[in-house]
Amino acid sequence: MARKVNLNADMAEGFGAYDIGNDTALLDIVTSANVACGFHAGDPNVMDRVCKQAKAKGVSIGAHPGFNDLWGFGRRAIPMPAGDVERMVIYQIGALQGIAAANGMKVTHMKTHGALGNMAAVDPELAAAVVRGTKAVDPSLILLVPTGSELLKAAEKAGMTYASEVFADRTYTDDGELTPRRLPNAMVHDPAEAVERVLRMVEDQEVVSTSGKRIPAGVHSICVHGDGPTAVEVATAVRRGLEAAGVSVVPLPDLGLA
Numbered sequence: 635m636a637r638k639v640n641l642n643a644d645m646a647e648g649f650g651a652y653d654i655g656n657d658t659a660l661l662d663i664v665t666s667a668n669v670a671c672g673f674h675a676g677d678p679n680v681m682d683r684v685c686k687q688a689k690a691k692g693v694s695i696g697a698h699p700g701f702n703d704l705w706g707f708g709r710r711a712i713p714m715p716a717g718d719v720e721r722m723v724i725y726q727i728g729a730l731q732g733i734a735a736a737n738g739m740k741v742t743h744m745k746t747h748g749a750l751g752n753m754a755a756v757d758p759e760l761a762a763a764v765v766r767g768t769k770a771v772d773p774s775l776i777l778l779v780p781t782g783s784e785l786l787k788a789a790e791k792a793g794m795t796y797a798s799e800v801f802a803d804r805t806y807t808d809d810g811e812l813t814p815r816r817l818p819n820a821m822v823h824d825p826a827e828a829v830e831r832v833l834r835m836v837e838d839q840e841v842v843s844t845s846g847k848r849i850p851a852g853v854h855s856i857c858v859h860g861d862g863p864t865a866v867e868v869a870t871a872v873r874r875g876l877e878a879a880g881v882s883v884v885p886l887p888d889l890g891l892a
Contacts, residue, residue, distance in 0.1 A: 637836060638882045640797060640855035640889055641873060642666040642778065644698055644747065646684040647675035647707075654707075655859075656866050661687050663869045664858065665885045666694045668745045668778070671726035674700035674708025681730060685737045694885035695739060696778060699726035700747030708748035709815070716763035719750070723767030731771070742887050743797070744768045745778035746785070755783035755811065762788045769794055776886050781841070781851040782810045795891050798852030802828045802872045803859055806841045810849045819844055823864045825871035832856055832872050833879055854889055 645661075646669045647654045654675065661667065667688050670676030688695050699722065700708030714722075727744060734741050746754055746764055754760040761784035768775055769792055777796040779785035789796035803822045805813040813820040822828050835841055841851045856876075858869040876883055 637880075638884050638889055639836060639853065639876065640666055640886045641858065641869075641876070641883050642668055642696075642745070642799070642855050642886070643858050643869065644668045644670070644745075646670045646680045646698075648680045649675055649677055649704060657684055658687065659866045660858075660869060661691045661693055663866070663873050664693060665883055666696060666743065666778075666855070668696050668698035668743075668747075669730055670698050670700070670747065671729045673702040673722070673726055674704065674706075674747055678733060681733045682737065685733055685739055689737055689739055692885070694742045694887055695730070695734060696743030696745055696776070696886070697727040697730045697741055698745055698747050699723050700750050703749075708750065711749045711753060716759050719754075719760060720763040720767040720770075723764055724771055727768065727771045727775075741772070741775065742885075743776040743778050745799070751780070751785075752812070754785050755780050758784045758788065761785045762791075765789055765792045765794060776891060778855060778886070780812075781853070782849070797854035797886055797889065797891055799855045799857055800832075800835050800841055800851055800853050801857045802832045803862070803865075803868050806843045806849065808843045808845055808847045810841065810843075810851070813844060821862065823862065823868070825864065825868045828868045829871050829875035833875060836876070836879075836881060854891065855886065
């Protein structure tokens with residue numbers, strides 16, 4: 635199974651005195667970090683800490699913008715005009731660029747968070763706004779987008795480099811979308827199951843829904859979440875399973891995407 639993939643996780647999702655997830659442990663496992671930019675989570679101190687740790691570990695960093703929704707952790711849908719979404723994305727990418735520059739780093743990708751990502755994945759107008767905002771700030775940014783989504787199509791249309799993403803610890807519906815978190819089968823907590831799913835996705839370039847439907851999927855990057863009780867255990871197993879199968883796990887810029 636000679637192939638290169640990226641392993642990413644959402645990070646810097648604390649705020650003030652509150653921490654969510656285990657960023658320090660995950661930075662020893664993943665090769666790219668999606669850094670919250672202050673709207674759904676994160677603040678200058680948290681962002682700075684994660685940037686410093688990522689630099690020390692050789693982990694690439696990307697902006698992880700979401701809705702301005704601290705109470706709901708960015709997982710509540712907030713309808714708004716496309717122009718507002720575009721500027722919201724611009725604002726958050728710029729915030730991380732400033733922190734990154736202060737640490738001698740460069741932001742290399744962008745991945746939407748939570749409800750913003752879920753809505754843009756199925757809404758062409760919203761997807762186009764997200765891509766426009768990203769391109770306006772830096773057209774060289776890699777767009778980390780859900781496989782088969784409107785975000786992927788918008789990135790292609792805009793001529794931007796993108797990485798098609800699948801999830802190690804989430805299940806899929808027959809439409810190829812993530813199973814809503816409110817459902818009991820939305821998450822994968824067993825490390826062995828996660829490894830089996832990931833290896834199948836990489837080998838077959840497809841995802842399998844909870845009903846068994848096989849859906850073609852580009853697999854450039856695999857996301858593991860850091861905010862669950864078995865998150866580090868699952869992420870560790872996935873990294874080891876990929877490498878044992880002969881798959882190189884590299885930062886997003888090293889995938890050689892075009």
